């Protein structure tokens with residue numbers, strides 16, 4: 001979808017729904033694409049009626065995020081996308097969500113981030129049900145690197161700070177964590193470079209370079225919960241290793257959720273939850289999951305065989 005169409009849609013919906021306007025501001029670059037945003041709009045409109053009128057402020061810096069026996073169906077969906085899922089992540093931990101396409105990983109992550117309300121079960125942050133807190137304040141504590149991240153037609157700096165006050169130290173730290181520092185160093189005007197070739201002196205980045213910019217944007221938000229949905233899909237091997245180490249480092253102070261199809265990456269995580277048709281069937285560390293000889297083991301072997309089959 002062209003950006004202008006997304007912009008028009010966003011503007012139209014903002015006019016139609018004031019609460020949505022505040023959502024746009026509060027997410028502050030958290031959502032990563034127009035499609036994702038419109039998808040979100042649909043659900044917020046659907047769920048707003050279920051919210052309580054008097055909401056409490058969100059806890060200051062949350063350190064424990066949990067979903068307890070949640071189920072969720074998309075409107076019009078023929079079956080539940082998530083069924084009876086329980087999991088948690090604490091500050092200082094990095095967990096992985098793994099499973100085949102459509103198994104419910106992204107949906108669980110969005111539920112954990114309080115972007116959707118479950119049909120059954122409860123989402124609690126520091127023990128408090130999220131339905132009782134002001135949603136905009138909760139979202140301020142979430143950073144999201146989405147699969148379909150947005151290439152904003154702004155400068156490199158604005159692509160990272162995205163409406164937040166500019167702090168040079170934090171900007172450099174976020175860039176280096178994401179491996180975006182090498183991209184920016186290669187640009188003639190550094191952080192001032194306009195990342196859109198339709199403008200005079202604007203440049204276009206490669207997909208992997210854009211992915212690093214999107215990751216830097218999430219790091220810059222410095223949120224209590226960082227969700228990374230396939231964040232290394234477009235990165236080269238060196239970039240992927242460096243990024244995973246940076247994530248691990250970030251997880252010392254924050255809670256990190258990594259959605260990945262590369263099962264080797266689970267070695268970097270405290271534990272993984274394996275999703276099959278919307279249910280968690282196994283959880284544990286890499287070696288523990290391998291020893292179960294279940295879905296994780298099977299997928300891991302398939303991946304290994306696939307690489308072995310490449311001449």
Ligand SMILES: Nc1ncnc2c1ncn2[C@@H]1O[C@H](COP(=O)(O)OP(=O)(O)OP(=O)(O)O)[C@@H](O)[C@H]1O
Nearest residue numbers: 039074077081099100101102103104105106107108
């Ligand atoms: N916006 C949506 N509207 C309706 N159904 C959806 C929507 N998003 C996802 N689904 C459905 O929910 C199920 C779980 O999707 P989800 O994106 O959570 O899976 P996933 O494990 O993240 O997949 P992938 O590995 O392909 O990213 C799928 O059956 C999918 O078709």
